[in-house]
Amino acid sequence: MDGLKDLQKKYLSLIDSQKDLNLLEEVRVSILGKKGELSLKMRELGTMSPDEKQTIGPVLNNLRNEITDKFLSKKYELEEIILNKRLETEWIDLSLPSRNKSKGSIHPISQVTEEVSVIFSEMGFSVAEGPQIETDWYNFDALNIPPEHPARQEHDTFFLHREKDDIRAPNVLRTHTSPVQIRHMISNGAPCRIIAPGRVYRCDYDQTHTPMFHQLEGLAIDKNISMANLKGTLEVFCKKFFEVSDIELRFRASHFPFTEPSAEVDLRCSWKDGKLEVGKGDSWMEILGSGMVHPKVLDAGGIDSSIWQGFAFGMGIDRLAMLKYGIPDLRAFFDSDLRWLRHYGFSALDQPNSHTGLTK
Numbered sequence: 001m002d003g004l005k006d007l008q009k010k011y012l013s014l015i016d017s018q019k020d021l022n023l024l025e026e027v028r029v030s031i032l033g034k035k036g037e038l039s040l041k042m043r044e045l046g047t048m049s050p051d052e053k054q055t056i057g058p059v060l061n062n063l064r065n066e067i068t069d070k071f072l073s074k075k076y077e078l079e080e081i082i083l084n085k086r087l088e089t090e091w092i093d094l095s096l097p098s099r100n101k102s103k104g105s106i107h108p109i110s111q112v113t114e115e116v117s118v119i120f121s122e123m124g125f126s127v128a129e130g131p132q133i134e135t136d137w138y139n140f141d142a143l144n145i146p147p148e149h150p151a152r153q154e155h156d157t158f159f160l161h162r163e164k165d166d167i168r169a170p171n172v173l174r175t176h177t178s179p180v181q182i183r184h185m186i187s188n189g190a191p192c193r194i195i196a197p198g199r200v201y202r203c204d205y206d207q208t209h210t211p212m213f214h215q216l217e218g219l220a221i222d223k224n225i226s227m228a229n230l231k232g233t234l235e236v237f238c239k240k241f242f243e244v245s246d247i248e249l250r251f252r253a254s255h256f257p258f259t260e261p262s263a264e265v266d267l268r269c270s271w272k273d274g275k276l277e278v279g280k281g282d283s284w285m286e287i288l289g290s291g292m293v294h295p296k297v298l299d300a301g302g303i304d305s306s307i308w309q310g311f312a313f314g315m316g317i318d319r320l321a322m323l324k325y326g327i328p329d330l331r332a333f334f335d336s337d338l339r340w341l342r343h344y345g346f347s348a349l350d351q352p353n354s355h356t357g358l359t360k
């Protein structure tokens with residue numbers, strides 16, 4: 001029993017002298033842990049006579065409770081010291097001005113893509129998409145551009161690598177959004193009205209060309225669609241996009257393998273003092289290629305060309321953005337220069353959408 005008194009003293013002062021939480025825990029384990037001194041002592045109870053048990057048992061229990069209490073109060077004490085130290089060093093000056101939150105802006109291409117999509121969706125067109133890596137069948141053959149066709153060379157195509165003994169034609173980075181026409185025809189059939197905005201690639205680089213740029217494809221197929229519908233659609237589009245009530249379009253006969261007849265469309269404009277004005281003046285600006293979908297293209301898309309016909313057009317989104325917002329160099333679009341983006345970018349809170357229509 002006297003031995004227990006000594007133990008009690010030893011433990012209590014050992015706990016009391018701790019200054020570190022981790023060491024305190026080590027001490028606790030050495031006393032109360034599974035192999036702790038006191039735990040072993042309690043295990044010895046099992047080997048004692050009933051009399052001994054009756055006297056020593058309660059004493060050991062009390063000792064264990066006392067040590068546990070002591071340990072807990074020491075723990076709180078040390079924790080409090082740590083907390084007070086932190087409170088002394090870490091504090092917040094609520095009177096400081098808040099940090100500036102930098103606000104991003106919408107890239108002109110995203111803005112124009114959104115504007116154009118809103119205008120066409122109001123006319124009943126939905127948005128379709130296709131992959132940027134295409135097989136040469138979708139990019140060329142299905143669009144009536146067979147392997148020997150000179151138009152293949154004109155496209156400055158990027159070809160993807162094939163293993164040496166792989167004889168399949170290489171895949172390409174799509175050179176235009178027209179393959180989306182084929183994909184949509186195959187998966188949705190006729191009738192249809194879609195636009196397909198997206199990235200396209202051609203090996204070309206100067207002030208008005210970058211190897212990656214953006215096009216918007218349009219396709220409408222029905223039983224009695226004509227060039228007149230194409231013209232009407234494009235007129236409504238130009239009026240809304242350039243925000244002028246009077247515009248004049250000029251359809252110039254042209255050639256695309258996938259349309260017959262084909263037309264390039266020019267917009268009347270003036271460049272007085274370097275400023276573009278749409279709808280007046282004596283200049284014409286080419287804005288897109290278009291035509292009636294070639295029967296071979298309908299057939300490639302699994303649509304019966306003796307029943308259905310349609311129009312298609314393709315325009316450069318980047319070019320539309322340059323014209324509408326007076327941006328002189330296309331290359332700057334893709335430099336990711338923050339000063340440029342802040343100057344030409346748009347507010348994220350001021351975006352056109354299909355519910356509100358154009359906001360500007």
Ligand code: PHE
Binds near residue numbers: 176177178289312315
């Ligand atoms: N795909 C053509 C181009 O990239 C544009 C176009 C699309 C022309 C649809 C006619 C019809 O130049």
